[in-house]
Amino acid sequence: MSAANGRILRLVKNGPEREALESGQVDAVLDHASGTALLLPEAERALSSPAGEAANHLLAALPRRDYERLLAELELVALTYGEVLYEPGARIRYVYFPNDAIVSLLVVVEHKALEVTLVGREGLVGIPLALGADLAPVRALVQGTGSALRMKAASFREELERCVPLQREIYRYAYAKLVQARQTAACNRFHQVDQRLARWLLITHDRVRGNRVHLTHEFLADMLGVRRVGVTTAAAELQRQGLIEYHRGDIRILDRRRLETAACSCYRLDEAFAG
Ligand SMILES: [Zn+2]
Structure with a gap:
């Protein structure tokens, strides 16, 4: 939870920590087993953004009144690199609005995965629910550790029916994803x-803070639908031109414009x- 590091004073796991939270001795309790974070309201507000606005763009675009009502249904969770949110064919239990977490959606064909898209603070994971489907068509894998707000599937559907601005944002985003899938x-x-x-590095860079991106060779191969050696050659070429620095999956963007x-x-x- 990189965004939280500067704001949460002490992180504790469970047990008596709950009392400590309630008595105000600590600002947050992280339960690593479930990936859930319990926060004091002040800490939660601070986490969303310095101005108390939503960090997720879809939520931030909602009228204040709707956003505040939705907050009651939203739970702040910590998503960890490598965690799987959905498997293909599984029932979707939650939708996720990432803050600084990044989730990749992968099509799985005969045990091989191909990246279809990345979801960060501009979007949500769980579009099928908005379009009337209950099951996940793809694997949703956390690609960048960070926080997200999640909502139960049933609550999301209810909100979608009553909240026209939410509907508009979700459909606009779903359409953008459809266009992007065709383009890809x-x-x-x-x-x-x-x-x-270069395209996927830019897409990833747009969703993180700073100039560093962590993407393993294996993941880049999935992302690009090529063998690992193809990734090595392409990354070496971008490095030779002085655009990136690449070392064991740690990528530094040196020249964004180029x-x-x-x-x-x-x-x-x-x-x-x-x-
Ligand atoms: Zn292209």
Whole structure:
């Protein structure tokens, strides 16, 4: 929970810590087993953003009154790198509005995974629910540790029926994702691996703070639908041009402007829909 580090004074696990929380001795209790964070209201507000606004763009776009009503249904959770939120075919129990967490959605075909999209603070995980489906079509895997607000599936559906602004935001986002999925199908077919790598690095960079991105070789291979050696060659080329520094999955963006030039034209479309 990188956003929380500066604000939560002490992190404790369970047991008597609950009392400590209630008596105001600590600001937060993190339960690592369930990935749940219990926060004092002040800490929760501080976590959302310095101004008390929602960090998630879909929630931030809602009228204040709707946002505040929704908050009662939303639970702040810590998502950890590698955690699986849904498996394909499983019932969707929660929708997630990421703050600084990043979740990748992967199509799983015969035990191989292909990245279809990344979800960060611009979106939500759980679109199928909004479109009338109960089961997850893809695997949702936490790609970047951070926080998110989650809501029970039933509450989300109720809110969607009563809250037109929420509906509008969710449908706008679902449409953007549809456009992006089509574009990615064409991108995978027509654009070079180093252009596509540059595109996904930019998409990831847009969803993190700072210039560092952590993406393993294996994940990049899934993301680009190529073998690992293809990733090595493409990353080496971007590094040779001085655009990135790459070491064991730690990627530092050295020249954002030139990386945008190196990316295929699909990135401009991603950007237009990023919200
Ligand atoms: Zn492309």
